[in-house]
Amino acid sequence: MGKADTKKSMLSAILPGLGSLAKRGLAGWLIIVGLIFVTAIIMITVISPWIRPYDPIKINVGPPLIGPSAQHPFGTNDLGQDIFSRVLSGGGIMLQVSLLSVIVCLAVGVPLGLFASYAGGVVDRLVGLVMDSIYAFPGLVLAIAIAAMLGRGVVNMALSIAVVYIPSYFRVIRSQVLSIKEMSYIEAANAVGAKNRTILTRYILPNIMPSIVVVATVNFADAILTAAGLTFIGLGVSVSVPDWGWDLTNGRALLASGTWWVITFPGIMIILLALGFTLIGEGLSELFNPRLEQ
Amino acid sequence: MVLIGIIIVILVMAGVVGYYLTMPTGPAVKDTLVMGTTDSVESCLDPARAYDYFGFEITQSLGSALVDYRPGATGSIDDIVPALATNWTVSSDGLVWTFSLRHGVMYDDGTEFNATHVKYTFDRGIGIEDPDGAFVGVGYGDIIQSVTVVDKYTVRFNLKIPFAAFLSLMAFQASFIVDPKYAPMHGTSWNISDVVVYTEGNARASNPMGLGPYTLKNWTRTAGKDYQMRLEANPNYWNASAGLPKTKNLIIKFYADSTVLALAIQAQEIDVAFRQLGPTDINNMKTNANLHVWEGTGAFIQYLCLQEKYAPFNETKIRQAIGAAINRSTLVNTVFLGQAQKLYSMIPIGMGGHTDAFLNLGDPNYTRTTELLAEFGYNTTNKLTFTLWYETSGHYPQSAQQAQVLKSSLEASGVITVDLQGADWPAYRGKRQNEEMPAYILGWYPDYIDPDDYIYPFVHSSGGSWIHHNYDNPQMDQLIEWARGNTSATARNSLYSQIQNLMVTDAPIIPLYQGAAYAVTKLKVKGVYLDITQVWRHWLVYVEQ
């Protein structure tokens, strides 16, 4: 088994074609629907500069605070910005933040988890202790502190979310590695003289891939919600970039006067995006743990 | 099983509703007013330390000062009325102020208020020298040399410098008279530890006041924020004969933000909502048949500061160009929905000495901007680019929206590009200290009601050093010092006119808007006065029967 095999086994588990996914029952459907949500939103965000009717950050493109109408299908906010354009373009920040945080988590959390739990002993205990401490730290607070410390921006927000999430990867990987470690084929590999690194990459990693993928999808969903939360607290990105999280926060102040459209449409988009990832994660975890299927 | 569960839920709900309907509606105290606010006392209710809006609001309901502003004041010296002092004179050199005190004013333990209490209060405030407080912040120690007791009902202030705004200073909330019994000196001389702080479960010990219309009956703070306050009429109030306070019991409820406050007043859970409601909420409530929206002069201003230490704003003409490119109409109408006024001077509208000086720069005048910037090689293909900072903690109202509107207005000139950057208040404050921001928006609530308080702290080289914008013009300094010391109203007005014109020429700070003050109440609530003093007179508000 090598890198290519790893990829192949992953692909063959995840992507045999949507048709056969659908045959897998509810789990398959969950994944399909989730993928549709996610890809649709990504596509919309990417092509938004070409399809949006107005510049999303231009103020007073229409009378302020008018409800959904012909000119402005999603209405306008207090600055007269068109909400429809903002909804089309506003996913960028969330997508970037969540993608970046997942990449950081994978790049840092996976190797850390692998080496620490495979090595065992003091190293494992020590790293585990630090991870537990981070885990015990209320997630949002840590993210707030780090975001406040690093300043604004997509990268900093992603980093703060990543730091909070790495312990989750660590835990999942650790429990998996611990059980695999004891298996006979690992003993055999050891007996044959295989290097530790080889064992990790060729034997252990492919087997824990499914769990990592599931955690990653949950990470995506959580990152989106946490990014929204951070913006809510006031640590979002600069206001000159359209962002659903900002619209949600801003719209909240308007809600009491009956202006429901500013918060509703971006809110729905955030929900759909988070939902998309969650559905994929749910579906995948059902697929990889078929104990309930008989 | 599910059926049983549903039945249980229905029974529980029925029980709850039943209890709720038959429950007595709170303590049957009639004469009670409930006010909701998003403010909170920041540190304490001791005038030696309190320096926040809400701390002041409560202090002035619990205490009295030598003089007061009459309701509906416009900020002129004629608006000062007697309170604990009935009469006063000032020497011709402006250095000695003598006050005759009211007789027969009693503290709650039967002691009669006299000149020694006045001396005590100011010696204490200046002696404690709490860096958190207004005594240091405004600089009482730089103004007052000493306070002497001439006789039982006469007190004399000897000043270090002639200070035209002295009466305003005496009406200022830090100048409220304390009750020595509740503000004792613990050591041999005044010390910061003598400041009276919040004491859990003991409202009386939590404040050193005593001569005001109310007494503090109950004060709960949870986790550093106010939760509830109860004030009760003070039977010994010196002005009780005028029927004050009008409402005997006052309950103040604290809300985390404007949304919850807006919902609460709309749901009629409170009688009065005051500070802070968003402009959309206020507009909305104007059309609510069950609520009354009160509007009054605000004294809160916001302004744009330009950093002169480095490019591009080290050039006067570039600063002027910015000033000419500000569209205040959009700002006032878009962000504040008309609930503010365009401001063309640092001195607020309605205050003596105000002139619309910055109108000379334009509002906006993009031709002027283009011309001025052209001298430096900026044009439509080579735009002037800089970063405008705004705070994100809600320290000022709608900062992010203001920033966006300013950006749009400046960019409409065609020769400017603005990048927006936000920081939370502590970081913003830190950046101001470190002079890292080329352009930033700040706000100002007055201390004492006088044009000096809107000029000295901004464009005087030492008075304005806290803004860190590095503006220094000796001519300006001289004008300001003359205006501070001169007690003649005509002379002062002329000086302030010159000062404002000089501000336009130098353009160190660009005034943006002056906010109006709003309160929303149930229809039967009367007696609300929103004037330039920003004093919320709890003792005048009542519910019509």
Next chain:
Amino acid sequence: MTLRSYVISRILLTIPMILILLTMVFLVIRVLPGDPVLLHFEKNVDPDVIQAMRVRLGLDKPLWIQYFDYLFGLFRGDMGESMQDYSSIGQQIFSAFPATLELAIFSMIIATALGVVLGVQASKAYNRPQDHVIRIFGIVTYALPVFFLGMILQMSLGLGLHLLPVGQRFNPAMQTPVGLSIGSLHFSSGLYTIDSVLEGNMYKLVESLRYLCLPSLTLGLVLSGVFIRLTRSNMFETLRLDFVTAARARGLKENKVTYSYALRNAFLPVLTMMGLQFAALLGGAILTETTFSWPGLGRYIVDRINFRDYTAIQGAIIVFGIFVSVVSLVVDLLYAYLDPRIRL
């Protein structure tokens, strides 16, 4: 490993964990931009005054001295003074924590009740429409941003139907529950529901429940998804085990089989999950507390970050951390006691 040595080793492990947490907090917040000293002054005062304030806040000493001072203070039970209003942190946290605890408990009750009931239903209707609907419900509620859901509930149930209060913890026209007083002895848990019962005042109980409704419903809904999934999968497995089939064969009623037999066995993982989710709840309460003006520890921390109130933030997070450790310790111990395989 015997139970006793497991208990001891777990408890011992908690201590270094808290220490690491403390160190992390200490360092992280001191790196935040913005000086708490400066936040006391709007206008410049002379450098002497600023220095005096720095000394007053204890920030003039070198970092490691500040660290050990704080550490030894903690051992003595002194969490220091707020850097903003100089009041005792211990007291502030002591008043804020029960609010969060009460919210967490009620949210947990709602989440578990909803989760278990729906999860059982789903497991029995496995792969049929009812199952799918319930699973989708669980997934969707989890994807809702907590403050979004909160606002919707506030608008609909609070303002629209005027049924429930939209913010705060208690009716300000009434005295807050004071708990039990016997002579000069006074006990109050800080949880308004319990204190009302101790006081014997039913109206206060109802009021505190009314105010608890929306916030705990919001949090509870969002959390229920996890319990739905867990209960569903565990129940499904358990319902197919031999002893259940045997019970059915003996002719026991289906409901009894489900709840008395199967659920009791499937409940253990749910219990563990409750413990784990409690930690998540304490952290997640921040957004809910802000939305509903709930005077808890979450809101406290957010407010204090705005003041760079180091001591307050440190204290609050330590309390959070200790509580989370204790809860997870108890859960681990409970699990180890009930299932000897886990003690490795």
